Amino acid sequence: MTYRDTAIEVAGLTTSYGDHAVLRGIDLTVPTGTVYALLGPNGAGKTTMVRILSTLVAADEGRARIAGFDVRTQPDRVRRCIGVTGQFSAIDELLTGRENLRLMADLAHLDAREAGARVADLLVRFGLADAAGRRAATYSGGMRRRLDLAMTLVSRPRVIFLDEPTSGLDPRSRRDLWQVVRELLAGGVTIFLTTQYLEEADQLADTVGLLDGGRLVATGTPAELKLRAGGETLDDVFLALTGHAVATPADQDERQAAR
Ligand SMILES: Nc1ncnc2c1ncn2[C@@H]1O[C@H](COP(=O)(O)OP(=O)(O)OP(=O)(O)O)[C@@H](O)[C@H]1O
Numbered sequence: 624m625t626y627r628d629t630a631i632e633v634a635g636l637t638t639s640y641g642d643h644a645v646l647r648g649i650d651l652t653v654p655t656g657t658v659y660a661l662l663g664p665n666g667a668g669k670t671t672m673v674r675i676l677s678t679l680v681a682a683d684e685g686r687a688r689i690a691g692f693d694v695r696t697q698p699d700r701v702r703r704c705i706g707v708t709g710q711f712s713a714i715d716e717l718l719t720g721r722e723n724l725r726l727m728a729d730l731a732h733l734d735a736r737e738a739g740a741r742v743a744d745l746l747v748r749f750g751l752a753d754a755a756g757r758r759a760a761t762y763s764g765g766m767r768r769r770l771d772l773a774m775t776l777v778s779r780p781r782v783i784f785l786d787e788p789t790s791g792l793d794p795r796s797r798r799d800l801w802q803v804v805r806e807l808l809a810g811g812v813t814i815f816l817t818t819q820y821l822e823e824a825d826q827l828a829d830t831v832g833l834l835d836g837g838r839l840v841a842t843g844t845p846a847e848l849k850l851r852a853g854g855e856t857l858d859d860v861f862l863a864l865t866g867h868a869v870a871t872p873a874d875q876d877e878r879q880a881a882r
């Protein structure tokens with residue numbers, strides 16, 4: 624297989640923080656032009672996985688290739704073809720929406736004309752044209768998420784990592800974002816997303832991987848997993864295959880509030 628067929632290829636990926644083993648031998652393959660959704664409870668290692676695949680941290684063992692490039696030995700090549708929207712926003716609150724996008728265009732070395740056109744196009748596509756001149760500090764949560772994703776797309780990445788892209792969004796904003804993901808897919812990009820929303824994986828993913836205890840305990844299409852676990856929803860599937868429920872965003876909010 625070449626990178627034309629395979630956007631992400633991971634073999635034996637293993638990593639620990641101190642004596643806490645977070646990933647214990649992850650193998651996965653994501654065909655180009657598809658969506659892979661990584662599901663798992665809080666602390667399962669989803670963000671760690673995204674950070675390794677996007678060259679932000681090195682794994683202890685194993686191999687990962689993005690668009691044919693090795694994350695360890697060719698990180699610059701990898702960075703040139705990926706976009707990452709983190710679990711926590713990359714927006715500069717003091718800048719306007721337009722300035723945030725413009726900054727990304729400068730980082731991507733677009734020339735002035737191309738940058739101007741690209742930024743204008745993204746502002747319209749993400750419904751931010753009217754708010755483009757306002758400081759991002761004044762944006763709602765949904766607007767921030769859209770701006771964050773638009774910033775990721777400035778450089779036209781071929782492989783996009785979305786770490787919990789819709790957490791904290793209301794149902795309508797979530798649907799809008801799903802629509803954006805579908806449009807990106809239609810344009811041929813590959814998407815690796817993590818989510819706590821099983822419905823999201825069901826809606827968007829070609830392949831779902833369930834991460835638990837540092838291992839992928841099940842992989843398949845949403846339909847295959849439902850069949851295998853005899854459940855109707857991915858919640859049932861998770862419970863059947865791991866013996867415990869997926870932490871919901873509400874659980875997460877409660878936990879944060881308790882801190
Ligand atoms: N920099 C770090 N130093 C030490 N431990 C870390 C570090 N980053 C993550 N961990 C630990 O690694 C484990 C996996 O964390 P990670 O953030 O990848 O989980 P997650 O699946 O993204 O969780 P969530 O759903 O809460 O976002 C957790 O136990 C976490 O405490």
Ligand SMILES: [Mg+2]
Binds near residue numbers: 669
């Ligand atoms: Mg995370």
